Amino acid sequence: xxxxxxVSHAGFAxxxxxxxxxxxxAFVGLVAWVTFRPRSEMKAHAQMILDEEQATQQVLTNDRRxx
Amino acid sequence: xxQTAAVPSEGAARLEEFTYDEATPRAFAFATxxxxxxxxLVGLLVALELAFxxxxxxxxxxxxxxxxxxxxNAVIFAFAANAVFAAVYxxxxxxxxxxxxxxxxxxxHFWGWQAIIVAAAITLPLGISQGKEYAELEWPxxxxxxxxxxxxxxxxxxxxxxxxxxxxxxxxxxxxxTVVTIAILHIFNNLSIPAAPWKSYSIYAGVQDALMQWWxxxxxxxxxxxxxxxxxxxxxxxxxxGRPVFSYRLSIIHFxxxxxxYIWAGPxxxxxxxxxxxxxxxxxxxxVMLWMPSWGGMLNGLxxxxxAWQKVSADPVLKFFVVGVTxxxxxxxxxxLLSVKSVNALxxxxxxxxxxxxxxxxxxxxxxxxxMLYWMMPRLCQTxxxxxxxxxxxxxxxxxxxxxxxxxxxxxxxxQGSMWRSIDxxxxxxxxxxxxxxxxxxxxxxVRVFGGTLYLLGAVLAFVNLLATWARRPARYEIVVHKVAAxxxxxxxxxxxxxxxxxxxxxxxxxxxxxxxxxxxxxRLERLPLRxxxxxxxxxxxxxxxxxxxxxxxxxxxxxxxxxxPYTPLELAGRDIYLGEGCYNCHSQMIRPILAxxxxxxxxxxxxEFVYDHPFQWGSRRIGPDLARxxxxxxxVWQVLHLQNPRQINERSIMPxxxxxxxxxxxxxxxxxxxxxxxxxxxPYDDATLSxxxxxxxxxxxxxxxxxxxxxxxxxxxTKQVVALVxxxxxxxxxxxxxxEPAIAAATTPPAAPPAATSPHEGGAL
Numbered sequence: 136x137x138x139x140x141x142v143s144h145a146g147f148a149x150x151x152x153x154x155x156x157x158x159x160x161a162f163v164g165l166v167a168w169v170t171f172r173p174r175s176e177m178k179a180h181a182q183m184i185l186d187e188e189q190a191t192q193q194v195l196t197n198d199r200r201x202x
Numbered sequence: 203x204x205q206t207a208a209v210p211s212e213g214a215a216r217l218e219e220f221t222y223d224e225a226t227p228r229a230f231a232f233a234t235x236x237x238x239x240x241x242x243l244v245g246l247l248v249a250l251e252l253a254f255x256x257x258x259x260x261x262x263x264x265x266x267x268x269x270x271x272x273x274x275n276a277v278i279f280a281f282a283a284n285a286v287f288a289a290v291y292x293x294x295x296x297x298x299x300x301x302x303x304x305x306x307x308x309x310x311h312f313w314g315w316q317a318i319i320v321a322a323a324i325t326l327p328l329g330i331s332q333g334k335e336y337a338e339l340e341w342p343x344x345x346x347x348x349x350x351x352x353x354x355x356x357x358x359x360x361x362x363x364x365x366x367x368x369x370x371x372x373x374x375x376x377x378x379x380t381v382v383t384i385a386i387l388h389i390f391n392n393l394s395i396p397a398a399p400w401k402s403y404s405i406y407a408g409v410q411d412a413l414m415q416w417w418x419x420x421x422x423x424x425x426x427x428x429x430x431x432x433x434x435x436x437x438x439x440x441x442x443x444g445r446p447v448f449s450y451r452l453s454i455i456h457f458x459x460x461x462x463x464y465i466w467a468g469p470x471x472x473x474x475x476x477x478x479x480x481x482x483x484x485x486x487x488x489x490v491m492l493w494m495p496s497w498g499g500m501l502n503g504l505x506x507x508x509x510a511w512q513k514v515s516a517d518p519v520l521k522f523f524v525v526g527v528t529x530x531x532x533x534x535x536x537x538x539l540l541s542v543k544s545v546n547a548l549x550x551x552x553x554x555x556x557x558x559x560x561x562x563x564x565x566x567x568x569x570x571x572x573x574m575l576y577w578m579m580p581r582l583c584q585t586x587x588x589x590x591x592x593x594x595x596x597x598x599x600x601x602x603x604x605x606x607x608x609x610x611x612x613x614x615x616x617x618q619g620s621m622w623r624s625i626d627x628x629x630x631x632x633x634x635x636x637x638x639x640x641x642x643x644x645x646x647x648x649v650r651v652f653g654g655t656l657y658l659l660g661a662v663l664a665f666v667n668l669l670a671t672w673a674r675r676p677a678r679y680e681i682v683v684h685k686v687a688a689x690x691x692x693x694x695x696x697x698x699x700x701x702x703x704x705x706x707x708x709x710x711x712x713x714x715x716x717x718x719x720x721x722x723x724x725x726r727l728e729r730l731p732l733r734x735x736x737x738x739x740x741x742x743x744x745x746x747x748x749x750x751x752x753x754x755x756x757x758x759x760x761x762x763x764x765x766x767x768p769y770t771p772l773e774l775a776g777r778d779i780y781l782g783e784g785c786y787n788c789h790s791q792m793i794r795p796i797l798a799x800x801x802x803x804x805x806x807x808x809x810x811e812f813v814y815d816h817p818f819q820w821g822s823r824r825i826g827p828d829l830a831r832x833x834x835x836x837x838x839v840w841q842v843l844h845l846q847n848p849r850q851i852n853e854r855s856i857m858p859x860x861x862x863x864x865x866x867x868x869x870x871x872x873x874x875x876x877x878x879x880x881x882x883x884x885x886p887y888d889d890a891t892l893s894x895x896x897x898x899x900x901x902x903x904x905x906x907x908x909x910x911x912x913x914x915x916x917x918x919x920x921t922k923q924v925v926a927l928v929x930x931x932x933x934x935x936x937x938x939x940x941x942x943e944p945a946i947a948a949a950t951t952p953p954a955a956p957p958a959a960t961s962p963h964e965g966g967a968l
Contacts, residue, residue: 139755139756139757147478147480147752147756148480150480150484150752151480151483151484151486151487152483152487154466154484154487154488154748155484155487155488155491158462158463158466158488158491159491161462162455162459162463162491162494165454165455165458165459166455168718168719168723169451169454169455169724170451171719172451172722176722176725177449177450177451178446178450180369180450180725181446181447181448181449181450181453182446183369183371183446184297184371184436184437184440184441184446184447185440185441185444185445185446
């Protein structure tokens with residue numbers, strides 16, 4: 136018996152529905168976990184993009200021309 | 203390489219100096235707008251050809267079938283991809299606080315990609331095509347794409363590895379998903395066996411090729427036109443608005459659910475076709491699920507502007523972003539809707555799909571790109587935008603153009619779908635002549651030309667504005683040197699929290715769940731780019747395999763039809779002309795089991811009919827009628843005269859003229875190599891056919907040419923391409939009705955009512 140035999144006899148009538156339900160459960164799990172994260176923690180992470188330049192010390196030079 | 207030097211600092215922290223590579227994103231930005239204008243110009247030309255078919259003038263490289271792939275490839279892989287690269291090169295450096303991994307790789311990436319675009323712009327109008335939508339480029343270019351993409355991946359992941367920011371921001375998640383997934387899609391969909399320097403055959407055939415193609419096609423939209431633009435949205439919108447992203451929670455949900463769900467949805471492009479029903483249903487269900495992450499992302503984008511809406515009225519950048527994200531919401535609402543089988547039965551093969559695609563492409567991709575360019579280019583050129591007023595004018599022109607494009611095409615699609623399905627009281631087709639359903643939508647095509655012209659005009663204004671901005675750059679750019687502390691090598695995660703349920707009368711599992719719920723799992727993942735990317739790859743690969751393995755391994759997916767035989771050498775040559783000319787851009791070869799369709803075109807298509815079709819040619823649009831059962835419908839001389847000038851057969855036809863096919867010779871010498879390549883991909887040609895391929899082709903060509911003369915057609919076509927194409931067209935759909943060979947006659951019974959066969963076109967007879 137090879138893999139083709141196994142898959143051919145597996146029966147795929149409810150394949151889509153089972154896949155749908157499993158994925159939906161995973162999605163709900165993800166939403167549940169994320170929902171209970173502390174608000175302050177999430178706010179701090181979102182702020183990261185605006186903190187980007189403040190965290191960098193800048194020195195200006197004027198030494199070469201770019202195209 | 204990274205211009206980094208460790209310098210001692212006053213404090214305990216050890217600071218590293220570095221600069222950003224601004225030349226590369228600047229180059230990609232200019233390439234974006236330049237190729238955008240070119241790609242849209244070609245789009246306008248093909249739109250004109252549909253409204254006014256004589257525009258192409260019978261010039262081979264101007265025919266719709268050759269130019270439409272040029273348009274789609276240009277706007278996807280030249281305009282949108284260059285925009286993605288510009289965004290990635292600009293934002294990744296800043297989010298990682300590191301220069302790109304290698305300046306050399308950046309240059310190879312930029313010039314390599316532009317060379318690929320030029321190669322596509324040359325080969326597609328020459329009729330060099332694999333015949334797979336959005337994957338038309340032939341194998342040498344495909345290899346170049348893979349190599350340049352690997353260069354990009356090394357440069358991108360190398361930058362992540364050398365970052366000075368511990369955690370990866372949302373945008374980087376989306377970019378990582380793009381880099382990995384596009385590589386997987388491109389490589390596996392384009393696996394083929396070369397038959398000549400510019401000719402190859404897909405290793406997949408029929409149903410399996412269809413699944414692979416739309417797994418690729420749908421996810422190319424998902425991972426080249428969606429995820430990187432979402433990464434762009436999460437970076438540039440907060441920057442432009444001066445506000446953090448609305449919800450980091452939502453971005454986590456958005457990312458993981460989109461990545462996991464998107465990859466399953468491809469089969470919704472194949473509803474009611476010969477694809478197995480389970481795969482079609484799977485595609486539909488996951489497409490409907492896509493509503494959740496897509497709208498989560500759309501709301502996250504729009505709500506980022508909370509408290510900053512007053513800026514939208516004054517800032518063209520935010521105007522572009524707001525409309526772009528709104529169109530993302532509209533397109534991602536409509537996509538799942540179109541994937542519902544009953545809706546798809548009406549919309550498929552009509553202009554509805556074209557309108558949907560352009561709402562996404564012009565509205566989402568286009569507007570986000572222009573918003574990004576107007577924000578980024580002044581910063582990269584260290585000056586102000588040349589004209590804010592011109593950018594605002596661009597916004598309004600593009601918005602009006604967009605509406606004028608999509609509204610008539612939506613109307614055209616629904617009109618055409620309804621007319622195709624319309625049955626009169628007597629149970630007959632209300633519009634039996636296909637040309638009636640086409641003529642009804644021509645006025646909409648004319649309006650589309652106006653809409654497309656306006657959108658293109660807007661892109662030209664952007665080009666002028668950005669060029670003028672660049673011209674105002676300082677004589678010497680200021681090189682900003684950044685000093686940032688390197689990441690400490692031994693980062694320790696905070697300890698796992700303790701269960702808050704201590705002392706409560708609960709089972710151990712409750713403690714585990716409580717700890718799991720408190721732990722910052724995702725935060726940990728955000729500082730581990732390799733593991734993060736591996737998880738994305740696993741999600742994509744597993745989801746793909748769940749569809750691909752059953753499609754390839756279940757025998758009942760493609761029941762064998764004993765009378766279906768390989769194409770004769772001449773028919774194969776004709777099929778290659780069909781692929782090169784891009785006939786699939788207007789003609790499907792797939793009759794769905796829908797009453798109106800079987801009444802119009804005949805017996806619905808069976809999976810077993812396509813087992814030798816490398817690649818499949820089911821198409822996705824019917825600007826012309828379906829050709830699945832074209833064989834024997836018309837005489838050969840009708841086919842010749844129709845190809846020579848369709849309007850001498852029907853003055854309302856909008857098909858291009860192929861008069862040159864009556865003059866151009868068939869490449870008989872190339873046929874043996876093509877037969878051998880087909881044999882390698884599994885087509886059972888026998889040794890006699892392989893060794894005498896060219897002679898067999900000449901023999902059949904002489905018979906077809908004689909038949910044309912007998913039917914009072916032009917003489918002297920024995921060696922001409924038109925004969926090969928006619929031989930192929932006359933073969934289409936006839937195998938199902940062919941008389942079985944005596945040995946198998948008892949085992950199979952072909953459907954009744956075979957169309958009359960004529961001697962030069964007996965499948966497999968030669």
